[in-house]
């Protein structure tokens with residue numbers, strides 16, 4: 001069956017504006033998160049005791065005061081773990097649940113204390129007497145460089161002969177770009193509630209993007225088969241990648257306490273502890289050399305992406321790989337050597353965060369473009385357009401051919417709609433007339449690869465039941481974190497059965513209904529689970545069609561589902577009536593569905609393949625005003641043109657684009673993580689870590705969708721939208737850079753690093769004024 005949509009005759013079919021199914025409950029407080037669930041009788045509250053040192057031998061650990069504290073029921077250390085004391089993802093066995101004789105970051109869990117109240121557990125956790133023997137701590141990229149220890153084998157992408165091309169290039173520029181990490185700041189911190197059951201069984205309600213992995217980890221820690229463990233997720237209060245692997249620890253801890261004590265156990269670290277214990281976006285340093293011609297065409301690049309990974313591998317391998325996959329952004333490099341350096345440090349293990357390394361890759365590409373523009377005295381937009389992929393210049397450094405090449409058209413449309421060149425002239429005039437206030441303008445594109453680069457993750461499964469009253473129960477492997485996945489998948493099922501979306505019951509994700517799922521990540525939640533649910537619905541629909549054709553004696557193609565009704569030859573009936581009749585005739589009204597992404601393959605060893613099913617594109621123009629006396633700035637306006645293919649739900653997609661842009665801008669401007677000389681995170685609360693607030697959104701915010709279907713046969717010709725808009729925020733960094741450059745008449749590239757906090761902007765202004 002082709003993916004052509006039916007006429008818009010049902011409520012909540014695909015391509016319709018439809019609010020998030022829980023939107024009203026999010027704002028009224030009725031949406032249930034783990035910590036809101038009714039507490040089982042005898043519930044124990046769990047808190048973690050943390051390492052005070054970044055790198056040390058643990059000489060001794062005296063927990064007698066912890067045990068003696070009021071309300072404490074039990075204390076657990078690594079010795080109490082019946083299975084394996086490990087919560088690392090991807091089976092790397094390098095992240096203990098509880099550290100034993102060695103601690104490798106300040107904040108690493110050492111033990112868990114279970115008490116009758118959360119307050120009692122929290123107070124008791126501070127009473128441990130731990131003796132450490134300090135070891136040298138490597139805290140950042142600079143410190144790790146001299147004797148680099150890697151958490152994962154690095155990757156190299158190579159195309160052409162970059163050394164020769166650089167040597168022969170008419171012009172070259174080299175430099176270093178530094179960009180910071182980012183705290184996820186999901187509104188709901190990590191949380192897990194474990195309920196012990198018979199024999200070796202346990203049920204864990206976990207705030208996780210990856211229930212199947214949490215299931216495996218809990219099973220390993222408890223030393224029981226996967227089948228004894230069920231993980232359930234109704235929703236998260238945000239994940240943003242921070243709950244792709246980081247929930248493992250909390251779920252395992254709650255499950256351990258539950259099985260050891262026979263009582264339900266809940267863990268919810270407070271915000272400060274959540275920020276200290278869990279990994280963040282990787283900060284990077286990029287060393288680049290670019291060779292180009294007098295027009296500004298890139299001839300070759302050499303780029304090394306060094307990342308602070310923290311003490312263990314976690315997802316740092318795939319994250320740094322994805323940085324390299326996006327080191328070209330939308331630009332053709334005829335010759336390139338691009339290398340990753342995933343450095344081990346004595347800091348928290350960094351993890352997935354919206355874009356998964358892609359944003360860091362692209363920020364590198366955009367700096368390179370900016371350098372060329374300044375070297376030639378041209379508008380950076382001209383250099384961007386000159387270097388875009390196009391026919392005959394369409395092979396990426398990883399040898400995937402870019403087939404659609406829609407960026408030139410998309411950028412042209414945005415240039416026009418945002419009146420880029422008029423505003424460029426206005427900005428110049430403003431900057432001539434104003435001594436202290438300076439404006440900046442920048443247009444940056446996004447080309448983001450959709451698919452997990454670990455090919456086997458690109459599968460989705462679903463389970464659909466139709467009940468005899470015609471109501472539908474929908475379950476699938478994806479998790480809801482606010483992105484609207486459940487609404488979109490329900491729209492797909494409503495569309496298939498041609499019933500109003502209200503008939504489709506959205507249910508909690510659970511490993512007991514849909515097994516062996518992938519993380520809801522890489523923006524592919526809808527692509528994978530939506531198709532799987534569509535396939536499940538089609539299986540049931542096929543059975544209904546067979547039944548109706550036989551029962552009423554018409555050909556199969558005379559059975560049509562339209563707008564809540566089923567037409568069978570000359571008869572028409574309600575969907576529910578057909579379902580009832582089918583049930584009476586013993587038709588099976590439940591089905592699983594499965595989907596795997598076609599066409600993709602990737603060989604990391606050779607650095608070649610087609611890792612991505614398709615690309616999602618977008619571009620943004622940002623305009624800022626900077627006070628050059630203080631470095632403070634405001635975001636006056638942003639114009640976005642983003643490609644979501646044929647949108648499954650424009651209301652939800654708009655929310656993803658707006659939120660992604662603001663979160664991306666926050667990363668590159670105001671969010672600053674700061675560790676002290678002992679490796680202690682000092683920005684561990686909203687008092688010291690500033691995320692964008694309402695007032696930080698652009699004063700004028702124009703968001704449009706690029707009007708073109710996905711050329712690949714993706715779900716109803718839509719495109720993934722979760723991560724790509726995050727990288728539209730790069731335009732804000734470049735608008736700031738443009739404003740800063742004006743203080744030296746655009747003679748020198750400001751080389752503005754990120755986050756471009758007012759402090760850093762001011763320093764760049766002072767530097768340029770002296771140049």
Ligand code: MTE
Pocket residue numbers: 238239240241353354355481482483485520521522523524525526656659720721722723
């Ligand atoms: N949107 C909201 N509101 N909350 C989130 O946690 N996570 C982002 C994105 N959008 C997130 C979000 C990330 S990192 C990803 S990978 C995708 O949503 C995951 O969901 P999807 O695959 O269903 O788009």
Ligand code: MOS
Pocket residue numbers: 209240241242244352353354355356520521522523723
């Ligand atoms: Mo998103 S970083 O892939 O969870």
